[in-house]
Amino acid sequence: MALNNETIQKKLVEKFGEGFFQFEESYGMLSFEASKENNLKVLQFLHDDETLGFRFLTDLCAVNYPDQIGRELAVVYHLHNLAENVRVRFKVFTNIAEPDIFTATKLYAAANFMERETFDFYGVNFVGHPNLKRILNVDEMDYFPMRKEYPLEDQTRVDKDDEMFGRG
Amino acid sequence: MTEHHQHIKLPEGSIEKQTTTLNMGPTHPATHGVFQNIMELDGERIVSSESTVGYIHRAFEKIAERRPLYQITPLTDRLNYCSSPINNMGWHLTCEKLLNIKTPKRVDYLRIIIMELSRISDHLICNSIVGVDAGAYTGFLYVMQYRELIYEIYEEVCGSRLTTNIGRIGGFERNFNNTAFTKLEKFLKEYPSVLKEFENLFTRNRIFMDRTIGTGGISAERALNYGFTGPNLRAAGVDYDVRVHSPYSSYEDFDFTIPVGNTGDNYDRFLVRNEEMWQSLNIIQQAYQKIQEFKGAEAEVFHADVPEYYLPKKEDVYTKMEALIWHFKIIMGEVDMPKGEVYNSVEGGNGELGFYLISDGGRTPFRLHFRRPCFVYYQAYPELVTGGMLSDAIVTMSSLNLIAGEMDA
Numbered sequence: 001m002a003l004n005n006e007t008i009q010k011k012l013v014e015k016f017g018e019g020f021f022q023f024e025e026s027y028g029m030l031s032f033e034a035s036k037e038n039n040l041k042v043l044q045f046l047h048d049d050e051t052l053g054f055r056f057l058t059d060l061c062a063v064n065y066p067d068q069i070g071r072e073l074a075v076v077y078h079l080h081n082l083a084e085n086v087r088v089r090f091k092v093f094t095n096i097a098e099p100d101i102f103t104a105t106k107l108y109a110a111a112n113f114m115e116r117e118t119f120d121f122y123g124v125n126f127v128g129h130p131n132l133k134r135i136l137n138v139d140e141m142d143y144f145p146m147r148k149e150y151p152l153e154d155q156t157r158v159d160k161d162d163e164m165f166g167r168g
Numbered sequence: 169m170t171e172h173h174q175h176i177k178l179p180e181g182s183i184e185k186q187t188t189t190l191n192m193g194p195t196h197p198a199t200h201g202v203f204q205n206i207m208e209l210d211g212e213r214i215v216s217s218e219s220t221v222g223y224i225h226r227a228f229e230k231i232a233e234r235r236p237l238y239q240i241t242p243l244t245d246r247l248n249y250c251s252s253p254i255n256n257m258g259w260h261l262t263c264e265k266l267l268n269i270k271t272p273k274r275v276d277y278l279r280i281i282i283m284e285l286s287r288i289s290d291h292l293i294c295n296s297i298v299g300v301d302a303g304a305y306t307g308f309l310y311v312m313q314y315r316e317l318i319y320e321i322y323e324e325v326c327g328s329r330l331t332t333n334i335g336r337i338g339g340f341e342r343n344f345n346n347t348a349f350t351k352l353e354k355f356l357k358e359y360p361s362v363l364k365e366f367e368n369l370f371t372r373n374r375i376f377m378d379r380t381i382g383t384g385g386i387s388a389e390r391a392l393n394y395g396f397t398g399p400n401l402r403a404a405g406v407d408y409d410v411r412v413h414s415p416y417s418s419y420e421d422f423d424f425t426i427p428v429g430n431t432g433d434n435y436d437r438f439l440v441r442n443e444e445m446w447q448s449l450n451i452i453q454q455a456y457q458k459i460q461e462f463k464g465a466e467a468e469v470f471h472a473d474v475p476e477y478y479l480p481k482k483e484d485v486y487t488k489m490e491a492l493i494w495h496f497k498i499i500m501g502e503v504d505m506p507k508g509e510v511y512n513s514v515e516g517g518n519g520e521l522g523f524y525l526i527s528d529g530g531r532t533p534f535r536l537h538f539r540r541p542c543f544v545y546y547q548a549y550p551e552l553v554t555g556g557m558l559s560d561a562i563v564t565m566s567s568l569n570l571i572a573g574e575m576d577a
């Protein structure tokens with residue numbers, strides 16, 4: 001039986017029960033969300049299950065949603081089953097005050113640098129990571145630059161006074 | 169002799185220390201880029217190694233959150249700068265996926281020609297540098313003029329050579345001219361003999377084989393766990409190629425094989441890259457043939473019909489109001505994107521290059537993340553070199569095809 005989004009969804013609901021996940025599908029990729037305490041359980045199941053077999057971690061990154069109070073940070077895993085050629089996206093949300101999330105380094109060695117990068121830019125604290133320190137930014141940096149609270153300079157000009165152009 | 173010794177004040181404990189710490193990088197001739205390895209050596213054998221990256225971090229992901237789609241293309245140039253066109257087109261393909269744009273077949277084939285040319289130039293550099301680091305400089309010089317020819321083709325198509333900023337959302341900024349096709353024909357005609365000569369120098373060369381066989385090897389299982397992609401993964405025996413697994417830009421129309429190795433060592437990586445160059449040549453030939461089969465108006469198509477994202481013709485911009493308005497809107501990024509989340513990947517020169525784009529319906533991405541292949545697989549480097557000789561670690565580093573620009577984003 002070929003692995004498709006419905007089968008994955010059914011398998012996950014079977015294992016963890018209704019209401020455990022929020023599913024959605026965007027551009028053909030199944031995307032689901034679970035609570036952050038359960039991220040390792042879910043990843044372990046996705047990795048170990050015979051039919052699912054998501055043994056390849058393609059990508060791991062974080063997103064900052066400043067407007068969602070209590071769930072400001074999302075950690076996004078992109079997983080790939082190479083044999084069946086199916087990808088899924090798995091998300092966990094955390095509040096920004098206590099951004100603790102279990103590390104996936106034990107399951108996927110690839111997660112090591114990716115989690116360090118995510119920590120570096122968003123301050124997500126990966127509990128159990130063997131070497132959680134900054135990777136791309138300087139060690140002395142004392143903030144997490146990709147968070148939305150540090151906006152880039154506005155590109156619209158403010159130094160042009162309309163009066164100078166006869167429009168005042 | 170003894171007099172000298174009395175003047176040297178050794179730090180405390182250094183007499184007892186049995187190993188030597190060696191800093192390789194950040195600017196070491198063998199790193200071919202700016203990154204550092206701190207190695208602990210016992211004689212010439214590596215006991216442990218730690219990698220430091222980030223020396224040329226340029227905050228592309230942050231910058232991209234303030235830029236409209238077109239202004240992000242030049243950022244992608246600077247990831248893997250040995251094959252910028254693949255990055256550019258990967259980015260445009262991601263935008264097209266988000267915007268639901270279908271490109272005409274001729275555009276796909278033209279893109280494939282450029283992408284495969286860049287794959288050749290990428291592998292060419294990597295493999296010849298492996299030779300240089302193993303002490304054989306000649307191969308590097310033999311092939312360089314054909315990279316030059318590839319760059320000349322880029323120049324005809326987009327006007328620049330290294331950081332190409334090639335193409336547009338929906339296709340190319342202009343059609344390929346005759347010079348481009350003539351140069352392509354020249355390349356197709358002359359390159360096979362050069363590549364053959366390059367192979368003659370290395371593939372069965374006793375010294376080269378002794379240097380590379382059995383060094384820097386990795387098993388398929390470890391390679392997958394480490395997130396290896398591209399030639400490095402295939403050298404370990406896993407036939408994963410984005411071009412075949414999730415075909416983009418009409419790769420499904422082409423007939424080519426995916427070379428795989430089995431030990432994942434430096435020699436296998438070298439062989440896989442060499443064979444991929446032959447396959448790329450094969451693909452370019454097929455694509456060129458397919459392009460010649462288009463007749464009439466179809467033979468002039470070089471972009472999709474997407475006026476909201478594709479810049480109008482310059483003549484029209486200067487003479488027509490509508491075109492001028494659209495030109496302005498596109499350049500200033502005043503077009504809203506649809507809301508959505510999309511992950512799209514292409515087979516880059518050194519692996520799966522992914523773009524994770526989140527749009528909240530605004531004019532710039534809400535979040536853009538680059539999945540940079542060599543950032544992911546570089547973390548395996550300590551495991552690859554520990555227990556081996558220092559001189560093998562140098563060859564391993566170059567055969568992994570590590571590009572600092574891509575690693576540090």
